Amino acid sequence: MDYPEPIAQLIESYMKLPGIGAKTATRLAFYTIDMDGDDVTGFAKSLISAKRDLHFCSICGNITEEDPCAICSDKSRDQSTILVVEEPKDIMSMESMREYHGLYHVLHGVLSPIEGKGPEDINITSLVKRLQEHDEVKEVIVATNATPEGEATAMYLSRLIKPAGIKVTRLAHGLSVGSDIDYADEVTLLKAVEGRTEM
């Protein structure tokens, strides 16, 4: 005996999500059947709406309903700084800090020779074009992740942008606030020592 068709299809759909295997998908599918009807309808609607109503901002690549996005069209923001991130959700992390008031640019990935991802596969051309068209930009802050690919991408961007006379900076590496030196890995510790500041 197989599962009834509707639940078999729902299990298959759940399995298309990252990190969800057959066991978890089955558990989620049975849970869905027991859920409130309105919640399920709302879930289905939000799936459709997220796919249909969201686009990438034609300027910065952020996810948005209107084009350009709320940040790009906010003229009160500092137009002289662009912070470069890997993914749209990194923008939310930065915004939650409430201290950065410049613009953003989303790469939608990183350079990765192993995965065959070169400069033309991520959102770099539009960044260069943006810098050429807007000479009020004085600084590009590269906030790619502290992974080998993130570092390589930061290095690539720096070499590409610096010759145009624009300042290129990178987020500081060091100990997490509240963390214990005991638990820091050697590379982080080295970066923390190298980047030490005077008190």
Added chain:
Amino acid sequence: MDYPEPIAQLIESYMKLPGIGAKTATRLAFYTIDMDGDDVTGFAKSLISAKRDLHFCSICGNITEEDPCAICSDKSRDQSTILVVEEPKDIMSMESMREYHGLYHVLHGVLSPIEGKGPEDINITSLVKRLQEHDEVKEVIVATNATPEGEATAMYLSRLIKPAGIKVTRLAHGLSVGSDIDYADEVTLLKAVEGRTEM
């Protein structure tokens, strides 16, 4: 800056699923936006369909599109045995064994005084009615989980059904096939010794 409304709603929907917190929900929502459009539409449709087209079988409580379910309406199955499980998905586990050809009954839960769940909160009344109406049933196999609640439920069912002259059996406890005695807990080991069979 908050997330655009469609993605905020999708994150909220994902968070209603069990074991999915804010971080995972956000990751899944952003993944959904990058998914193939047809896959997302299919996902939404399967959610609606699973909730709308699936019901509980009026005889055994299994999940089904038609009532009675495929197992209850299959007259070639052994009508003299009913295997009692906690949840519909347990039926699939039993069926995957391909050795049991009798009928099922789904309790949709277990007795749990701590959670205030008594006999009237799970599917017991319909089981008793079924046994009264079908005197061809000779054996009830209780396949509740090997938890305290599962054991208590099995005991309760046994006391309820035995006086009617119906044989009540319980799944064997013991070592998992392929498992190491070293790693078995004491209670399992005790059950394995108690239930030893002659070779």
